[in-house]
Amino acid sequence: MxxxxxxxxxxxxxxxxxxxxxxxxxxxxxxxxxxxxxxxxxxxxxxxxxxxxxxxxxxxxxxxxxxxxxxxxxCTEICLNVFGKGLTIWHGERIITNPNARVGDYCSITSGVVIAQAHDEHPVIGNHVELMIDSKVLGGVSVADHVRIGANALVIKSIDEPDTTWGGVPAKQINDKGTIETPVPICY
Known part of the structure; x- marks a missing residue:
């Protein structure tokens, strides 16, 4: 803050x-x-x-x-006091955040990312998290540090394992190592 x-x-x-x-x-x-x-x-x-x-x-x-x-x-709605320092916005189109959501430091987002509430619960996202195109984080979930969420992924359950990659609807772990394009850890 x-x-x-x-x-x-x-x-x-x-x-x-x-x-x-x-x-x-x-x-x-x-x-x-x-x-x-x-x-x-x-x-x-x-x-x-x-x-x-x-x-x-x-x-x-x-x-x-x-x-x-x-x-x-x-066509973006980024609310105040949601993101920590070191925010990277690769493409600024159609990004929507909830004012009660919390995202840690050095987060990377791109177009179509939605961080929203569900059932009056708000997401909490850790440090050095990368959210790809059209990924969604909904509800009272928590996301660990150094996590990548793939394109078009829907996160509705908490992600407790750091240094992992998640994708799919609903999101499932698809990799526990870094990728060649973005080696673990990211956004330093």
Whole structure:
């Protein structure tokens, strides 16, 4: 949770270290994702301090409106205070998160990811978790650290084994070792 200016700088630096802004002018679409993360982090900081002064309330409204504008262009809804530091968004389209869900540090997500509640229970996802295209994590499940959830997977039961890969509907363990593309551990 971002409470101090130092936390804000730390979160933004971690986000930019795992996914730096492209220098090429032809990759401007990726800069939108970087801006969305920066706007999200500034919104979180001012939202968490909104009771301290009216300035924080006004700045929260300003940064959240900018964040929502970028999120709306991606048809995405990423709520405040869900993700830890080091968030990587590979493709920003159709990402939906529940405001009560919690995701650890250095998570990697891509388009179509849904982290949502079911039966009034919310998911808790560990550190260094990679969520692939159109994967869903629903209900009061917990996901261990260093887990990969494959494309189109539906996680409805808790994943307690770290360093594993899961896929399918419902999700089943398909690998207990790293892959060549993303060796264990990921997102360092």
């Amino acid at each position: 971002i409470v101090t200016k130092q936390d804000l700088k730390e979160y933004i630096a971690a986000d930019l270290s795992v996914q730096p802004a492209p220098k090429s002018p032809f990759k401007r679409h990726r800069r939108k994702q970087i801006r969305m993360k920066i706007f999200l982090r500034k919104s979180e900081y001012h939202y968490n301090n909104r009771n301290k002064s009216i300035i924080h309330k006004l700045l929260y409204l300003y940064w959240w409106s900018r964040c929502k504008r970028v999120q709306d262009s991606f």
